[in-house]
Amino acid sequence: MTLDNLQNNTDTIVAIATAPGRGGVGVIRLSGSDLSTYIDGLIGSGRVLKPRQAHYASFYDAEGAVLDQGLVLSFPAPNSFTGEQVLELHGHGGPVILDCLVNRCIELGARLARPGEFSERAFLNDKLDLAQAEAVADLIDASSTQAARSAVRSLQGEFSIKIRDFVERMIVIRVFVEAAIDFPEEEIDFLADNALREKLSLLRSDLERFLATAEQGALLRDGINLVLAGKPNAGKSSLLNALAGQDAAIVTDVAGTTRDVLREKINLDGVPLNIVDTAGLRETDDIVEQQGVLRAWGEIEKADAILYVVDAANHDKQPLESLWPEYFRRFPDTQPNIISIFNKQDLLQKGASPYSTTEKSIGVSAKTGTGLSDLKQLILKAVGYKEQAEGVFSARRRHLSAISKATQLVCHGIEQLEIANAGELLAEDLREAQRYLSEITGEFTSDDLLGVIFSSFCIGK
Numbered sequence: 239m240t241l242d243n244l245q246n247n248t249d250t251i252v253a254i255a256t257a258p259g260r261g262g263v264g265v266i267r268l269s270g271s272d273l274s275t276y277i278d279g280l281i282g283s284g285r286v287l288k289p290r291q292a293h294y295a296s297f298y299d300a301e302g303a304v305l306d307q308g309l310v311l312s313f314p315a316p317n318s319f320t321g322e323q324v325l326e327l328h329g330h331g332g333p334v335i336l337d338c339l340v341n342r343c344i345e346l347g348a349r350l351a352r353p354g355e356f357s358e359r360a361f362l363n364d365k366l367d368l369a370q371a372e373a374v375a376d377l378i379d380a381s382s383t384q385a386a387r388s389a390v391r392s393l394q395g396e397f398s399i400k401i402r403d404f405v406e407r408m409i410v411i412r413v414f415v416e417a418a419i420d421f422p423e424e425e426i427d428f429l430a431d432n433a434l435r436e437k438l439s440l441l442r443s444d445l446e447r448f449l450a451t452a453e454q455g456a457l458l459r460d461g462i463n464l465v466l467a468g469k470p471n472a473g474k475s476s477l478l479n480a481l482a483g484q485d486a487a488i489v490t491d492v493a494g495t496t497r498d499v500l501r502e503k504i505n506l507d508g509v510p511l512n513i514v515d516t517a518g519l520r521e522t523d524d525i526v527e528q529q530g531v532l533r534a535w536g537e538i539e540k541a542d543a544i545l546y547v548v549d550a551a552n553h554d555k556q557p558l559e560s561l562w563p564e565y566f567r568r569f570p571d572t573q574p575n576i577i578s579i580f581n582k583q584d585l586l587q588k589g590a591s592p593y594s595t596t597e598k599s600i601g602v603s604a605k606t607g608t609g610l611s612d613l614k615q616l617i618l619k620a621v622g623y624k625e626q627a628e629g630v631f632s633a634r635r636r637h638l639s640a641i642s643k644a645t646q647l648v649c650h651g652i653e654q655l656e657i658a659n660a661g662e663l664l665a666e667d668l669r670e671a672q673r674y675l676s677e678i679t680g681e682f683t684s685d686d687l688l689g690v691i692f693s694s695f696c697i698g699k
């Protein structure tokens with residue numbers, strides 16, 4: 239999909255805007271350049287709809303029979319969500335009746351909206367920038383109150399305003415630097431100016447802080463992929479059940495109980511965790527278990543953080559490198575984010591010294607629940623979550639990578655200036671950095687990327 243054919247799509251689109259299933263009310267939304275035919279066809283010719291006011295009406299089929307009764311609202315362009323004329327029909331929320339209404343609109347000339355097409359039109363008509371359009375999707379998909387709050391903040395434009403502010407600061411600096419390049423014979427050496435250096439270093443530190451806040455937003459939105467790994471019978475499945483608060487996984491005293499990968503979602507202080515339970519890691523002749531172990535390694539490789547579970551009744555506390563040498567043999571070059579969990583604390587001999595918790599290791603009992611709340615805090619810390627109720631806005635991985643590239647370019651530009659007094663290179667780096675930031679709000683976003691972003695939205699959005 240290219241921007242050209244995005245823009246050419248000015249035909250009338252229709253979709254059910256409410257969630258699938260049955261409910262008291264169901265909403266159908268239409269958007270197009272002129273919806274008068276639809277108003278005449280649906281609620282009878284001659285009805286005048288006052289802008290943005292609810293009118294009670296019957297909705298008719300082609301033969302004039304009543305399909306449903308409800309409210310109808312017209313939002314004339316440009317004061318609507320999409321910037322075009324929008325019509326909303328609020329009928330009864332049953333799937334059959336809503337389908338009938340949609341079909342009636344199609345009969346009158348509309349076509350079914352593609353996923354995200356309403357938001358896409360809002361973006362193309364400058365009602366929302368790209369980061370705000372994404373925030374609409376994030377708000378609808380939010381899996382915790384915190385995630386919803388941060389999406390609202392982005393939707394209100396807080397995120398975009400910050401981005402534009404950075405872009406403007408980069409432009410100011412560029413103008414300064416480019417003037418210095420164009421007029422080298424001037425008496426004053428602009429590039430050696432302290433004010434320039436101060437502006438640049440402030441820009442760098444503000445960008446770094448901004449990236450850290452955006453990372454928190456991305457955590458709230460995407461959650462964390464955590465993998466439970468360890469030897470058979472260490473208590474991985476028991477821990478999964480204890481953390482999830484339900485008997486999701488089968489637990490037995492047979493080593494090799496878990497074969498397949500099992501996924502559970504839980505919510506820790508508003509941060510969604512996707513926890514994966516895996517087969518115990520060992521050499522085995524059982525071909526089913528071999529497959530399970532292979533899958534376990536696959537999950538370990540993809541995880542944001544790993545919980546390495548050890549049966550404390552059979553292992554002394556020791557560094558991870560000697561507890562789990564296979565990991566370091568397989569991935570010698572990675573910086574692992576692994577928490578060692580010494581499980582089965584309840585089985586330790588009376589009087590045995592308790593496990594002292596460190597940043598990356600803890601003693602727990604999946605059976606009695608000892609240590610679990612500390613473990614949860616340790617997990618949040620390990621993935622870099624800091625409790626900061628205010629100021630976080632929803633951010634996506636694509637935003638993080640753009641901000642981080644922009645930050646790297648600014649750092650690189652500063653080096654060019656300091657080492658080589660190379661104003662041209664600094665100006666070039668700033669221009670690139672500015673382009674990366676503008677990608678976030680959609681000013682410099684490629685058509686392909688726009689297609690990918692909007693098609694991930696749901697229909698009717």
Ligand SMILES: Nc1nc2c(ncn2[C@@H]2O[C@H](COP(=O)(O)OP(=O)(O)OP(=O)(O)O)[C@@H](O)[C@H]2O)c(=O)[nH]1
Pocket residue numbers: 468469470471472473474475476477488489490491492493494495496497516517518519581582583584585602603604605606
């Ligand atoms: N006493 C005690 N027993 C535990 C604890 N956690 C797990 N167990 C027992 O240890 C045995 C193995 O537990 P699982 O949770 O199935 O272990 P697993 O690591 O998933 O094992 P596999 O799936 O075979 O790899 C079961 O009999 C559990 O009841 C614990 O904290 N204390």
Ligand SMILES: [Mg+2]
Pocket residue numbers: 474475476487488495496515516517518
């Ligand atoms: Mg298991």
